[in-house]
Amino acid sequence: MDATIDIRTVDGNVNILLEDAQVGSIREVLVELCLSTMAEFSMLIDAAGRVVASGGETAAFDTEAIAALAAGDLATTRQLARMLGEPEFALLFQHEKQKNLFMTAVDNDAILIVVFDVETTFGALRLRIRRSISQLQQILHQARKNTVVAFASTSDATRRSLEEKEEEHEGAPSTAAVVQPAEPGAAQPAATGGTGLPEQLANDVRKAVAWFDGFKGWEVMFKDEVAFMRNSLTRNRPEEIENVRMTLVRTRARLTEQKRLLEAKFRMVQSLYQQFLSVLHGVMLKAWTAEVVDRAMKAAFTGVGAEFNMISSGAQKKADGAWTLEFASIGKQMVLMCHARGMNYQDGVGELLRQMNASLMALSAFLAENARLRDELIQGWARVFHHYAEGLKTLDLESEALELFRPLVRPGQMPKA
């Protein structure tokens, strides 16, 4: 399959592969939308914050930064919608005299953004946009079908290499045990042989323990439960059956709840991170020569976290010299680190914040001679952080990580806006 562009989920997995012709059709829909509504420009982006296609006058805007911020924004909007029991929110922000923005999810992982000004009436846009959305959905639906076929027909060798890559990302050597369903033939004799548990329960417990083995981070959080379940497989105590069953059910329920909480936290950190990048970019663009910016950015993204540098894993320099950063790679790196160090994800988020702060410090060292730019950088970060400090606290983020930032955001120290 001749695919040039892909659409990724929020954690960076490729979900849809688009052929050149399909990208062309998407672009046509976007251009037509702009022409018929007099909108300034429209973009289709993926949940990982990358631009898939755009139409209209985009030259005056930093579309990549807009896409990254918009993906972060929609992530928190989705969390809000879930909280209120809504399937999805479409977002609109308005400023009568300047720009208005309309943002809506086209697909699980594709987001449509339309930027328009006073020349466009919102009513007309709303009517027209429905048609565009359904056209885009059709294209994506077809592309998704093709993607499934393409993956299915991939030769064994390619598939193996893909799987190896996946494992590498997961970072836990024992994940294979989780992916493979338990072999009933082999497992059953062992199940009845000495566990004292009913076959089905023994299988469930074994699966659960294998799952936890593959995800060290979660094992840390459910240490006692996992140890109890592991022991129950060898202890052969029929009187414990009910206890084991209850532990299994309760652990499963708590795990679901914890995952949901983690997701909310992850979304917030994603949004925080993307705003952080936007601040870095904005300030560094004003700093001296391109060469200095380059050195400073390099220092910021490579100088922190010797083993697992989450920030640098998302940093890339493009051909035109600008630095881009992808949240998806950061997320993967975070998972990798949590697995390798047996940390829980909470600590991973804390580490990410710590690295962001270290990056900021590395950058501000380069700006030491220019007090104005340094203040601007700190002020920007403090502003972004201040917005989130309470939110992260509400979500029980590790207090130690938050304390690191405290000196920067004490009100008296902040330069006046």
Add this chain to the structure above:
Amino acid sequence: MPTNFLELKTADVELLDSELRTLCARAGAEAVVLLDLSGAVLSFHRIPESIDVLMYAALLASNFAATEELSKKLGVTDFRVIYHEGKKQNLYFDKVSDETVLVVLFKDSNALGRVRLFCEKSIPELARAVEGITKSPEAAGAMTQGRDAADSIRQIVESLKTPKSGG
């Protein structure tokens, strides 16, 4: 930018509560919440018990902040309003002051125009009330405390030199 301390006294709380109650009734809203940009709730009215107000406010604040940053990228200098349109419920955000946002949750059967109209009417009152709170003498005194930013950078660099165990 939230640089001021907000210090709520009983009278302030009552004033804000009554403003929100009035707004809620006039606009036919499901729920209203007034929060500061760091996610702290100043006052709320009719938030359903199923919703954790603190988490709700934190998400609202972060959502507003993210959208504000986005608007800056588009060159908007005076960002104020966000509208989230859902299937049955909608959210309307309106900036009250530099540090506070009013968020109204309303049903699809209600008109956005009505919500908007009454929000615009309530906002000057709320802004006055919030301004009174932020300019209290205690808050102004606390503002002058603290050291300069360079000191804090040094502190953090020091703390980073001694990595904590457990990553």
